[in-house]
Amino acid sequence: MKSGFVGIIGRPNVGKSTLLNSILGEKIAITSDKAQTTRNAIRGIYSHMEDDQCLCQLVFIDTPGIHKPKNALGSYMTDTALNTFKEVDTIIFMVDSPLEDRNSGDRYILNALEKVDTPKILVINKIDKIEPDTFSSMYKEYEEMGLFEEIIGTNALEGKNVDVLLKKLEERAEEGPMYFPPDMVTDHPERFLVSEIIREKLLHYLNEEVPHGVAVEIESFDESGKVTKINAAIYCEKQSHKGIIIGKKGHTLKGIGMAAREEIEALLGCKVYLELFVKVKERWRESTLAISNFGYN
Numbered sequence: 001m002k003s004g005f006v007g008i009i010g011r012p013n014v015g016k017s018t019l020l021n022s023i024l025g026e027k028i029a030i031t032s033d034k035a036q037t038t039r040n041a042i043r044g045i046y047s048h049m050e051d052d053q054c055l056c057q058l059v060f061i062d063t064p065g066i067h068k069p070k071n072a073l074g075s076y077m078t079d080t081a082l083n084t085f086k087e088v089d090t091i092i093f094m095v096d097s098p099l100e101d102r103n104s105g106d107r108y109i110l111n112a113l114e115k116v117d118t119p120k121i122l123v124i125n126k127i128d129k130i131e132p133d134t135f136s137s138m139y140k141e142y143e144e145m146g147l148f149e150e151i152i153g154t155n156a157l158e159g160k161n162v163d164v165l166l167k168k169l170e171e172r173a174e175e176g177p178m179y180f181p182p183d184m185v186t187d188h189p190e191r192f193l194v195s196e197i198i199r200e201k202l203l204h205y206l207n208e209e210v211p212h213g214v215a216v217e218i219e220s221f222d223e224s225g226k227v228t229k230i231n232a233a234i235y236c237e238k239q240s241h242k243g244i245i246i247g248k249k250g251h252t253l254k255g256i257g258m259a260a261r262e263e264i265e266a267l268l269g270c271k272v273y274l275e276l277f278v279k280v281k282e283r284w285r286e287s288t289l290a291i292s293n294f295g296y297n
């Protein structure tokens with residue numbers, strides 16, 4: 001059989017996590033329309049089965065968007081993405097718009113990519129939003145760089161051309177072992193996935209700086225009864241943010257809790273009682289110790 005590790009890298013918000021979910025046909029990675037959604041390397045396992053046999057297993061690593069860090073959390077995120085370059089057999093570099101000014105984030109990543117000899121595939125995502133002429137000129141510009149083995153246009157949200165990408169990756173994969181059981185989609189513990197679902201709802205319900213400054217910590221996870229009881233703390237950076245998260249008469253937090261619970265129930269396949277608390281930890285994103293305590297280490 002064939003197997004290999006594939007890293008998905010790019011600027012924030014280009015659709016990396018959406019692509020991972022589309023490949024797996026299951027939601028493992030949280031997504032949002034806000035930049036810097038993903039904070040850790042998220043592993044998703046794709047096993048191509050035929051007649052009970054695994055023909056190819058690809059372990060995808062979805063990474064945080066590479067950006068100019070403004071705090072310790074941002075540095076951790078960007079380092080996580082850049083370190084993936086060395087750990088994988090193939091790099092998918094994802095973009096969603098043409099290369100523009102000289103100092104654009106994509107140019108920064110391209111410079112870093114030039115320094116590694118890992119095979120690279122360029123994915124131009126969001127083709128539904130790119131004019132055909134623009135797509136052609138993007139294709140040409142990237143092709144002329146001679147850095148990429150393949151260039152593929154996708155619409156990750158609707159799964160368009162994701163099969164083409166998978167086929168190319170499978171063709172390129174080399175003989176190798178099965179790293180995970182073929183029915184395993186991710187090796188992240190349920191606790192982590194649950195905390196991410198809560199964080200995703202925070203990103204959906206809140207605006208501007210507030211969701212970027214939150215961390216979710218699962219304080220207890222009790223599966224002993226018929227209903228799984230989960231207590232989670234939402235940490236934010238300011239007292240004023242705490243007020244925003246809770247909302248008038250607690251409406252915002254209630255909405256977040258309801259949306260999260262529904263998805264957690266689907267994930268765990270059982271009824272869930274979810275209790276959320278909001279706490280303040282000032283400027284936690286600037287402290288290496290604090291970010292490490294929240295699992296960003």
Ligand SMILES: Nc1nc2c(ncn2[C@@H]2O[C@H](COP(=O)(O)OP(=O)(O)OP(=O)(O)O)[C@@H](O)[C@H]2O)c(=O)[nH]1
Nearest residue numbers: 012013014015016017018032036037038065155156
């Ligand atoms: N129109 C369109 N939107 C897309 C497509 N792929 C992803 N999106 C949207 O783009 C936004 C960002 O998607 P994510 O998957 O969270 O992006 P990301 O690259 O993982 O972002 P970070 O984790 O912040 O680095 C979401 O609102 C997605 O629904 C696409 O092909 N077309």
Ligand SMILES: [Mg+2]
Nearest residue numbers: 016017037038
């Ligand atoms: Mg992401």
